[in-house]
Amino acid sequence: MFDTHMHTKFSTDSKMKIEEVIYKIKKYNLGAIITEHVDLNYKDSSLFRIDPDDYFKSYSSYRTDKLLLGVEIGMSNKFSHEYENLITNYSFDYVIGSLHEMYDIDLFEADELYKSKSKKELYEEYFAQMVSCINEHPFIDSLGHIDYICRYAKYEDTEIYYEDYKESIEEVLKTIIDKGIAMELNARRLGDKEVVNNLLKIYARYYELGGRFITIGSDAHTSEAIGSHFNIANDMAELCNLKMIYFKDRKMELVR
Ligand SMILES: [Zn+2]
Ligand SMILES: [Zn+2]
Known part of the structure; x- marks a missing residue:
């Protein structure tokens, strides 16, 4: 399998070294894509940005078919042109588009x-903004963690229940399908059975609407998290009939 989402020391919130990634993916026989954070709208402009020259200079000697270099952009309609410039000017393998704000x-x-x-x-509003951001960032390869808000919202129950947001979620799914953008299955919350059951409904609907391709990512910020819950993610993909993919040189590759 390919772990398509992880952060090393170039991301503000990670200290992971690339050597740790290499050790872990060899041990687990995984492929990996490093996807550092670039959140151009983040209020403190010294945080959540990378120096792309430094990033590629530091890591290009580690780049192989099994270790690829990507980016996770925090989609923001104010900065879509800057993002587009960034990814056309540098040779990223893969671009995740995420809604973080x-x-x-x-x-x-x-x-x-x-x-x-x-x-x-x-x-x-979260789903509506996601749709609007996807429309403004049609160049992304995969839509990151549709359930991001569940991690941090301060409500008694932060889960997304498909039935409660059916139309809004379908709008998101139809928009990515229409634009040929894949969907990420972010493995970070899959240790919880309830979460898995709720997410399954969303991914099953993605298939029904014509979606076929998912990227699986641990969203690891430490080496312990690389590849975690991938057995569950694999089962979910099979249950929903979805094909696991990754991107190399911005082109889709089937896993296996
Ligand atoms: Zn993210
Ligand atoms: Zn991430």
């Missing part, structure tokens, strides 16, 4: 937002 606040520190809006209201 709403109203210019990153969702991991949006306590005010969670206080000021009901879960239903905010989650509807």
Whole structure:
């Protein structure tokens, strides 16, 4: 399998060394794509950005068919042109498009937002913003963690129940399918059976609407997390009839 989502020391929130990635993927016989954070809208402009020259200079000697160099962009309609320039000017293998912020606040520190809006209201807006961002960033390869908000929202129950947001979620799924963008299955929360059951409904619907391709990523920020819950992710892909893929040189490759 290929772990298509992980962060090393070029990401503000990770200290992982590339040597740790190499050790781990050899041990588990995995392929890996490093996907450092670039969040151009993050309020502190010294954080969550990379120096792409430094990134490629430091890592290009480690690059192989099994260790690829990508990026995770924090989609923001204010910066879509800058993102497009970044990925056309540098030879990334893979681009994840993620929604990390709403109203210019990153969702991991949006306590005010969670206080000021009901879960239903905010989650509807979250999916609507996702659709709008995908339309503004049609050049991404895969849509990152559709369930990102569940990690950090401050409601009694932060889960996304497909039935509660059916139309909004379908709009997201139809938009990526229409643009030929793959969907990520982010393995980070798959240790919880409830989460798996809820996500399965979304991925099954993705298939029904015509979606076929998923990227599996651990979103590891430490080497312990690389490849974690991949057996569950693999089962979920099979259950939903979805093909696991990764990207090399911005081209889709089938896993296996
Ligand atoms: Zn992310
Ligand atoms: Zn990430």
